[in-house]
Amino acid sequence: MDMSKDRSDITRLTVLGESLCLDFANTVGWHASSEPQEWISDYGQLAKWSVHAGVITEEKKNELLIQSIQFADEANQVYTEAIELREAIYRIFKDEIYKGEINREDLAVLNRWIKRSFSYLEIIKPSASYRLSFNGTKELDQMIWPIVQSAMDLLTSEDKKRVKQCEGGTCGWLFLDTSRNKSRRWCSMEDCGNRAKAKRHYNRKKHENLTKH
Ligand SMILES: [Zn+2]
16 A cells, blocks of 8 residues: 555556556555545546556557647546546445445446447457457547456456455555455555554564563
8 A cells, every 4th residue: 555655656656466447446545544645646647657557558658648738628637537437446346345235326437437438449450360459549538448447347247256455454455366265365465464464463572571560
């Protein structure tokens, strides 16, 4: 969850790489706390994160940044709607874990994005075989479409049951537990896992000291 990191540099944000839509949901630090910390502060940061997460190329990002200066209002609108989608994705999977049902408004946000994104889907033939690909060369919101697809795929698949929320305090990060016995508890061992271990160690020491006296 990257508590103490400099949030102006989006490349320092951990990308778990298990599920694109969950990584997008995790662009907030301490997401489950009353003071969540925003990593994506504007359209430029959204474009930079998209490169960092492997959604678009550096070259594409540079094109989009030029576009976003020319069409600043549209870029701001895309940013606002992207954040709205991100929070809907976050609540959808969190509610699935804890309530087993999701908010209709959140689903409506995702459904709107599905319609919007999939109008750019087409069959291409890059080599011997055909495949589906998003094609919207100049669209400012194109980095969102694969995220939408990821959320749609995850929500409608059996993997949905493997989505968990980190147990590290108010970290709030979501991850896909691919361990065989479904025993994973933290977003990452290096981060919340270590913090939990250090805390356990501290509590044990405190307890040992107390019992000595
Ligand atoms: Zn965590």
